[in-house]
Each structure stands twice: as C-alpha cells, then as structure tokens.
Amino acid sequence: MTVLLFKPRFAPLVEQGIKRQTIRPRRRRPPVPGDALSLRAWTGLPYRSKQRTLLDPQTCREVLPVALHPDRIVLGNQVFAWDSAEAVSLATKDGFSGPEDFRAFFAETHGGFPFFGILIRW
Numbered sequence: 001m002t003v004l005l006f007k008p009r010f011a012p013l014v015e016q017g018i019k020r021q022t023i024r025p026r027r028r029r030p031p032v033p034g035d036a037l038s039l040r041a042w043t044g045l046p047y048r049s050k051q052r053t054l055l056d057p058q059t060c061r062e063v064l065p066v067a068l069h070p071d072r073i074v075l076g077n078q079v080f081a082w083d084s085a086e087a088v089s090l091a092t093k094d095g096f097s098g099p100e101d102f103r104a105f106f107a108e109t110h111g112g113f114p115f116f117g118i119l120i121r122w
Contacts, residue, residue, distance in 0.1 A: 001057065002031040003038045004120070010095050011041040014054045019095040021121040023066055025110070030118050035060040037122050058122035068106055068115040075119060 004022060006014055013019035031037060037058045040051040067074040072081055073090065080086040082099050091102035106115050 001036045001038050002060070003040060005046075005051065006039065006041050006054065008041065011054055013095045014039050014041075017055075019093070021093055021119060023094060023106075023117055023119050025115075025117045027118070030063055031060045031120060033060050033062055037120070039122075060120060060122055062119075062121040064119045064121075066115075066117050066119045068103075068113055068117075070113045 004024070006019075006022070010019055010022075037060050039054040039058060041054055043049045043052050064076040065074075066076075072079055073087055075086075075090065078086065082103060087099040087102075091097075091099045094102065096102040096105065107113065
C-alpha cells in the first residue's frame with residue numbers, strides 16, 4: 001500500500017472526493033495502476049502527531065510522468081502552456097483555483113522550475 005499525505009489545504013478536498021489526483025516528486029517505487037492508496041493527513045504538526053485517514057483505501061487508476069517548466073507543462077505525451085484550457089483543467093482537478101495558484105504552489109513548495117514528478121490518479 002502506498003501512503004500519500006496531504007497538506008491541510010487539500011485534506012477537505014480529498015475527503016469530499018473533489019481532489020482525485022495528486023502530483024508528487026518522483027519516487028524510488030512509484031505506485032502502479034491497481035495499487036492500493038492510503039490517503040492521509042497529519043492531525044497536528046507533521047511527524048509530531050498522528051495521521052488520520054481521509055478516505056478508505058483507494059485504487060490507483062493512472063500514473064503519468066509530469067514535468068513543470070517555466071513556460072510549459074508536459075503531462076505524459078501532452079505538452080501545453082500554463083494559460084491553456086488543459087492547464088486550467090489540471091490545476092482545478094488537483095485542488096487549485098487555477099493555473100497561477102498551481103504554478104505558485106509548485107514554485108514555492110519545490111524550489112522553482114523545472115519540477116519533475118508523477119501524477120497519481122485514483
């Protein structure tokens with residue numbers, strides 16, 4: 001089972017079934033379609049509190065490579081601009097208000113661009 005921990009801003013969206021995907025840095029052992037995913041959040045300070053389960057174990061449906069660049073997004077074999085309809089869709093499905101919020105989060109959280117990771121859908 002793969003454990004995915006979510007920041008407080010995303011936990012309610014996961015619990016409500018609104019957020020059904022996440023983008024994470026590359027992993028040594030990434031999940032594969034069919035794997036069980038345990039979706040959790042910290043109850044308090046990370047590593048100093050218990051984890052709570054947001055949803056019953058979910059089944060991984062899809063894993064795609066993703067690369068976020070200053071001028072474009074590469075998702076699997078698709079390439080699109082930050083101001084495209086595809087970027088809006090990707091951002092909102094991932095729990096962001098739009099591409100600018102999405103872009104700012106990744107720049108701040110992961111130290112800028114490029115960012116290479118995986119998109120996990122359940």
